Amino acid sequence: MFDNRLKIQTAFEDQNEGFDDFEQAIPLLSEEEERKLTESEVPNSLPILPLKNTVLFPGVVVPITVGRDRSLALVREAYETDKIIGVVAQKDETVEDPNPQDVYEVGTVAQILKLIKMPDGSKSIVIQGKSVFEIDEITETDPYFRASVKGIRQVMDLTGIELDASMRSIKETATKIVNLSPNIPSEASIAINNISSPTFLLNFISSNLQVSLSDKQQILEHMHFSKRLEKVMEHLNKELQVLNLSEEIRSKVKTDIDDQQRDFYLRQQMKAIQEALGEDSEQQEVAKLRERLKAKKGVPDYVIKDAEKELQRLEMTPSASPNYGIIHSYVEWILDLPWGDYSDDKLDLKKARKVLDEDHYGLEKVKTRIIEYLAVLKLKKDMKAPILCFYGPPGVGKTSLGKSIARAMNRKFERFSLGGIHDEAEIRGHRRTYIGALPGRILRAMKKAGKGNPVMMLDEIDKVGSDFRGDPTSALLEVLDPEQNDTFTDNYLELEYDLSKVMFIATANSLDTIAPPLRDRMEIIYISGYTLEEKLEIAKKYLVPKQIEENGLTKKLIKISSAAIEKIIDEYTRESGVRNLERQIGSVCRNVAARIAGGEIENMSVGVADVSEILGKRKFYSDVAERTTVPGVSTGLAWTPYGGDILFIEASVSRGTGKLHITGQLGEVMKESAMLAISYLRARYKELNIPEDAFKYWDLHIHVPQGAVPKDGPSAGVALLSAVASIFTQRKVRSTIAMTGEITLRGLVLPVGGIKEKVLAAKRAGIQKVFLPKKNEKDVDEIEKDVIGNLNIEYLERMDPIIDLLLEEEPVNDPDEFFNVPDSHKKQVQSNHVKDTHEELAIMKNN
Numbered sequence: 001m002f003d004n005r006l007k008i009q010t011a012f013e014d015q016n017e018g019f020d021d022f023e024q025a026i027p028l029l030s031e032e033e034e035r036k037l038t039e040s041e042v043p044n045s046l047p048i049l050p051l052k053n054t055v056l057f058p059g060v061v062v063p064i065t066v067g068r069d070r071s072l073a074l075v076r077e078a079y080e081t082d083k084i085i086g087v088v089a090q091k092d093e094t095v096e097d098p099n100p101q102d103v104y105e106v107g108t109v110a111q112i113l114k115l116i117k118m119p120d121g122s123k124s125i126v127i128q129g130k131s132v133f134e135i136d137e138i139t140e141t142d143p144y145f146r147a148s149v150k151g152i153r154q155v156m157d158l159t160g161i162e163l164d165a166s167m168r169s170i171k172e173t174a175t176k177i178v179n180l181s182p183n184i185p186s187e188a189s190i191a192i193n194n195i196s197s198p199t200f201l202l203n204f205i206s207s208n209l210q211v212s213l214s215d216k217q218q219i220l221e222h223m224h225f226s227k228r229l230e231k232v233m234e235h236l237n238k239e240l241q242v243l244n245l246s247e248e249i250r251s252k253v254k255t256d257i258d259d260q261q262r263d264f265y266l267r268q269q270m271k272a273i274q275e276a277l278g279e280d281s282e283q284q285e286v287a288k289l290r291e292r293l294k295a296k297k298g299v300p301d302y303v304i305k306d307a308e309k310e311l312q313r314l315e316m317t318p319s320a321s322p323n324y325g326i327i328h329s330y331v332e333w334i335l336d337l338p339w340g341d342y343s344d345d346k347l348d349l350k351k352a353r354k355v356l357d358e359d360h361y362g363l364e365k366v367k368t369r370i371i372e373y374l375a376v377l378k379l380k381k382d383m384k385a386p387i388l389c390f391y392g393p394p395g396v397g398k399t400s401l402g403k404s405i406a407r408a409m410n411r412k413f414e415r416f417s418l419g420g421i422h423d424e425a426e427i428r429g430h431r432r433t434y435i436g437a438l439p440g441r442i443l444r445a446m447k448k449a450g451k452g453n454p455v456m457m458l459d460e461i462d463k464v465g466s467d468f469r470g471d472p473t474s475a476l477l478e479v480l481d482p483e484q485n486d487t488f489t490d491n492y493l494e495l496e497y498d499l500s501k502v503m504f505i506a507t508a509n510s511l512d513t514i515a516p517p518l519r520d521r522m523e524i525i526y527i528s529g530y531t532l533e534e535k536l537e538i539a540k541k542y543l544v545p546k547q548i549e550e551n552g553l554t555k556k557l558i559k560i561s562s563a564a565i566e567k568i569i570d571e572y573t574r575e576s577g578v579r580n581l582e583r584q585i586g587s588v589c590r591n592v593a594a595r596i597a598g599g600e601i602e603n604m605s606v607g608v609a610d611v612s613e614i615l616g617k618r619k620f621y622s623d624v625a626e627r628t629t630v631p632g633v634s635t636g637l638a639w640t641p642y643g644g645d646i647l648f649i650e651a652s653v654s655r656g657t658g659k660l661h662i663t664g665q666l667g668e669v670m671k672e673s674a675m676l677a678i679s680y681l682r683a684r685y686k687e688l689n690i691p692e693d694a695f696k697y698w699d700l701h702i703h704v705p706q707g708a709v710p711k712d713g714p715s716a717g718v719a720l721l722s723a724v725a726s727i728f729t730q731r732k733v734r735s736t737i738a739m740t741g742e743i744t745l746r747g748l749v750l751p752v753g754g755i756k757e758k759v760l761a762a763k764r765a766g767i768q769k770v771f772l773p774k775k776n777e778k779d780v781d782e783i784e785k786d787v788i789g790n791l792n793i794e795y796l797e798r799m800d801p802i803i804d805l806l807l808e809e810e811p812v813n814d815p816d817e818f819f820n821v822p823d824s825h826k827k828q829v830q831s832n833h834v835k836d837t838h839e840e841l842a843i844m845k846n847n
Helices: 007-014 031-038 069-080 160-180 187-194 198-207 213-221 225-276 281-295 301-316 322-336 349-359 364-379 398-409 441-449 472-479 516-520 532-550 562-572 579-597 608-615 668-683 714-729 755-764 774-781 802-806 823-846
Strands: 045-051 061-066 084-089 106-117 123-140 145-152 387-391 413-417 455-459 503-508 523-526 558-560 604-606 633-640 643-655 660-663 698-703 737-739 769-773 792-796
Touching: 045 061, 045 069, 045 106, 045 123, 061 069, 069 084, 069 106, 069 123, 084 123, 084 213, 106 213, 160 187, 160 198, 160 225, 187 198, 198 213, 198 225, 213 225, 281 301, 281 322, 301 322, 322 441, 349 364, 349 398, 364 398, 364 523, 387 398, 398 413, 398 455, 398 503, 413 441, 441 455, 472 516, 532 562, 532 579, 558 579, 562 579, 562 608, 579 604, 579 608, 604 608, 633 714, 633 755, 643 714, 643 755, 660 668, 668 714, 698 714, 714 737, 714 802, 755 769, 755 774, 769 774, 769 802, 774 792, 792 802
Parallel strands: 045 084, 387 503, 387 523, 413 455, 455 503, 558 604, 633 737, 660 698, 737 769, 769 792
Antiparallel strands: 045 145, 061 123, 084 106, 106 123, 123 145, 633 643, 643 698
């Protein structure tokens, strides 16, 4: 809070007056002397000396360096006359040539005690404050400021015991600050305690406070002694708190250093004692690690060599060194990993098949592939494990299937999700140079499994990202390549590790986001959505028993009929998997559990009527109810990562100039399919009885509902053709049919994907007949017959017979009458066409 050097000491030391001690440097005014000084008469007019960084208080002596021309002129003239000047502080110290408005109005009358000429032409003066004044008006500005002023009498409003207590308090606080501050000489406390005048004591301390100039100015401007004392004590207490905290920190740091020295000394003593007893804790730890290394079977020679090298480094490294922990952790990782330690596979194919059937209903392709692998493994013991990728909509059991495979093969199961991973180090690990470095997820999973041949599931492989930290997909190329993964190298371990016996199973909802090189390394097994019959069986065998157990019920307390489950599937879920179905069954079980716990019922058989009461109104309705009976609407079949769905395509016409408008967030491929359909109809308009004017004087608008959802792909070609043909021929599309297939300009219908999902979607929507490309017949053969049921499937090779197959025979309106337009409209369109042609020719000519 005090200036680093008390100003008065500096003042007199600069004058080389030869003061022997600090006390001599301070003019210790008695109360009478101080009263005479402050009550001296204030002249009506004073030369004004602006100061940059100083507020002068009455009675206080300060040194001032004068360098500005105005200030030099003022000091020279005043020193030759009465030596009395007015001192005011500048509001902004950066102003070199202040104006009258740049200085405070309240200042101090000062007497020049000494003037010293400096070698650089400036002058230093020592001045002493006398009394406080206020500027009325600046009367002159040249050669220096002169102002008319009036004196301000500062009021002493404390007396007796209260004044004595205040004096004692401020002296004690100031003395504490002097004792705590390393920059203030200890003699300052003696000088402060020898000051008898309360006003001078307060002014002296105020002058030496380490606060802003504006704060000092506020203290000077307070007229009452008590107010000034309150302000000064506030600043002194703040400074005392800061100094106490600084001292506490210094003491704590010193204590910490002493503790470290003490710990080091004790550690050295303990080490000496252990050596004398023939013991060494660090050596014992290294010996334990070395014993573990020798006892571990199957470790390759190059790993043993590297581990032994690190153990030698560990012996030479002090335990207090940061490298000790790094080396120790590295060796432990080597010892914790399974090197050549494999689980014994169950090669009983019948038992393996039984386990797979117990856990999952259907999924014949997957089960057959696992049995094939076990069969080959039984014949060829050293075969490399396959790299599988289960691909299909959510909720069909991809993740749980991995657990069943591990159980069927008697292997450990490890799973981690790749969704949202952006850092390559998540797969390969960080180098040991980084603080807190660890191996990647692959080796962490191997350590957790404890065996070298677990079933490792890489969940959500289609959701891996990449950014500036690297591309995890590139790291997975080595992991999932049977030709490379026997020498997988993690950045942390920096040793080759054999992953060839690990059975990797990836899962994905979509193949589009998986990099082609990575996709090429995996055997893709598609797991399609479940049919109603499959969902019913899954619910009865797996979901209902699971939810009964999880909700504290038993089979005696609750029974859910097959009809009730069918109602839940049909009216409360719309999905390819069974995840939401399980949630709805759980809701039914919880409702029954609440009734039984509340004493309302003892047990319950849930029927069709109870489902609506428990789950509320039905959430999904058949899409058939949404169809319209007007021309221009067709029903297509679409595939999504979440299963199949039906897709309505709407077409309408309005008078115009033959333009095409396409809406519904369609992709480029789908837009091209629409243009193909129009080109096909234009070429065959006579055969289809479409008036030629329909293409010239009518605009066509194609829209696919659910406009917020992006749509693309060529499989909507047949449905687009049907909708456009329907609007131009005014014949409605048959309401009980749906279709899918890609079209070409040559009139061919090409095959598309997702046939099973599309067939299931058609069946859910109540469709009676589905038209598919002829080349997709093989895909239909792979669908179980009970899935197709009574759904009629017909195949198309060319577009020629499509119109009669898909459209009703009789038109709703006569096309000639419907598309008839007045001659005036035709002339207007032709005129606009000629005008547009001329404009285009003009532009071409100018170019």
